[in-house]
Amino acid sequence: MRADRLVSLVLLLRQRGRLTADALARELEVSTRTVLRDIEALSAAGVPVYAERGRHGGFALLPGFRTELTGLNHDEALALLTAGSGRGEQVFGLGSALASAMRKVVDALPESHRATVRDAAQRILVEPETDLLSRRLVTEEVPGTTMTEIRRAVLGGHRLRIHYAATGQRPQWRTVDPIGLVTVRDRGYLLATRSGADRTYRLSRVSAAEGLPEPAQRPHQVDLDRIWRERCARFLSSDHVATLIRVNPERREELLGTAVAVRAAEPDTAGWLRLEATFQDLRHAEWALWQLGTDAEALSPEPLRTALRDRATAIATRYGNARA
Incomplete structure (x- = not known):
């Protein structure tokens, strides 16, 4: 760990020039005292780092101290x-x-x-924290020590105990054989097996984890993309509502953000799109379509159309009456 930190310290000074001990400590996530000890160790090892005193002082490297990797274009x-x-x-x-x-x-x-x-x-930004509508994207938090244990078990091929809270249940300890980690829309998942059965665990619901010494029962080679597709297909085939929807193309991304999945899309009349979308249940589908107002129409199933019509009728009745 210290060797990696010393390398990072040298690279920070190489790339940014003179930096104070406080600035280095913030970058490296250590104390100022640790930075000073690391500077002393680098000097003792012959790295040309020196200190400049005064208001604008700090630590810097002598010019010319560098390495190059010519293989990268x-x-x-x-x-x-x-x-x-x-x-x-x-x-x-x-x-x-x-x-x-x-x-x-x-x-x-x-x-x-x-x-x-x-x-x-x-000049290239990937997945900023907010979209054009100023909606903040929330990354689910997992305690650092918990994530480290999970990651080590996955990469090291060891069994894992997790304290996991399934939806609507109290947290319980489970012993699993980890297969891999997947992230989708800033949500992380642990793919594993438990007693030989496939299991998918949402990382934000893992409150604690403990790596075990025995090796995980899993194949040596893995195709995570294939496994994820298969598990998604099984998930969508059970206890979900399939719908057929017409939507204004300008609102398509909003629908994608709320649906469990969108399996097909094709042009419809008036420049709209016709989508086959899956939702968790009828209530979820009703809520998602209601957010889009007149920019979407549920074509099926009929109970969804009825629920939206009844809600719209109730709203129209409420606001159709003159205020006393």
Whole structure:
């Protein structure tokens, strides 16, 4: 851990120039005292770091201290930095590790690529925290120590005990064989088996985790994309409501954000779209369609049309009466 921190400290000074001990401590998520000890260790190891006193002082490296990785071209480096700006690392607790990795990538670039790649990466934003309607995207939080235990078990191939609260149930300890981790729309999931049966656990509902020494009972090779598709298909085939909907294309993304899944889409009359959408239940479908007002129409099932008509009639009646 300390070796990684020392490398990150050197890379920060390489890329940003002079930095105070307080600034370094914030970046590395350690105390100022730890930074000072690390600076002393680097100096003892021959790294040319020096201190400048005064109001605008700090620590810096002598010019010319660098390494290069000539195998990365401009577009390859840009792809790495752009992918690193996504939000998956927040779901899986890898934010600090990603920041450290990105510093290493930038520092390893040839000088001719470094400035242009940095500028290009600033002009590409992946999954910001809010959309155009100022709706904040909420990333589900998982305690850091819990996420670390889960991640280690998944990557190390060991069994795992999790304290998990299923919907409408009290939390219980479960022993599972972890297969992999998946993130969808800032929600993280643990794919596993329990007593040989497939299980999918939402990470935000795991309050504690403990890695076990025995190896997980799982295949050595795994196709997470295929497994996820199969589990999604099983999930959608049980206790859900399938609907046929006409929607204004300008409201399509809103519908996608509330539906469990949208399986098909084709053009409809008046420039609208016809969608086959799945919802958790009839009440969920009614709520989702009501949010879209006259920009959507439920074509089926009939109970959904009836529920929306009755709600609209009740609203019209309420506001159709003159106020006393």
